[in-house]
Amino acid sequence: MAVSSAGNFKRIYLAAAVILIIGLVYQISREQGELTPNQQQQEILESRPQPLDFAADPVVAKANQELARAQKALKSPASNQPEIEASASDSPVSAAWGIGDTSTTPSMSVPAGVSVYEPVSVDMENPDYPEPGEQISVAIPGGEKLTVNVKSSTTNPNGDYTWRGHLDGYGGDEYPVVMTYGGNSVFATVTTPKGSYTLESVNGSGWIYKNPSEFELSNPESNDFLEIPHEH
Structure with missing residues (x-):
């Protein structure tokens, strides 16, 4: 058991x-x-290959900083304002001549039939020769200053320098402006909506005047040409 x-x-x-x-x-x-x-x-x-640490890359870090700055700028109220592009007119514009401030009496007389004119002075020691693409200011009788867009320039065989342009703000070549620097003289024509003007100077002093209309030149006793004195 x-x-x-x-x-x-x-x-x-x-x-x-x-x-x-x-x-x-x-x-x-x-x-x-x-x-x-x-x-x-x-x-x-x-x-598996380990992912690259892009954050450690200084270039990527700089890019991230710029991205954050751009995002902050987009969120700011100022970003809603339209951006104003700088134009050539925002930069200082030199003057082709001075008006009404001549220190000497021009040696030439005002042409017959001219009623609107003022004395001018041109810097002949350091003349301002504008190049295509630049802007330059021209003054006309009455104190008005006009901005000209320079389109072309030429040095003539005799050494004279000529630049051509048109008034800024009117588009195209509707109001041409031409200025020529000689050895001791300057000649310019300015076309504006108010009429055309002529500048003549010798040795840095001269006149700018409004060209008479055809009606003003219809006087039988007046000449139909302008005489410019020349120094010998």
Whole structure:
């Protein structure tokens, strides 16, 4: 009877041990089944090339700063204001001649039939020779100053310098302006909506006058040409 009890105990012990071993094997297999995909995924992630740290690049950092500054400017109220482009008229414009400030009496007389005129002075020591694309200011009797867009310039065979342009603000070549510098004389014509004007000077002093209309020149006793004195 004792032997039977001992055999039963052994069988129970063996059965428990087998069950325990089966349970351990199942648990280990289960854990391996759960960890294996994660481990594989981790290995895949580790095998991939690491992304570049662009933030550490000083060039990229500078670009990010400028981008942030631009975004801030766009959000500011001033960004809603239209941007004003700088034009040639915003820059200082030199004057082709001075009007009404001559220090000496011009050696030439005003042509007959002229009623609107003023004395002028031209800098002959340091003449301003404008180039195409530049602007220059011209003054006419009455104190009005006009801005001229210079379109072309020419140095003549005799050494005279001539520039041509048109009044700014009227478009095209509707109101031409021509000025010629000689050895000691200057001649210019200015066409405006109010009429045409002529400048004549010798040795830096002269006159600018409004050209008489055809009606004013219809006097039978007046000459139909203008005389310019020449020094010998």
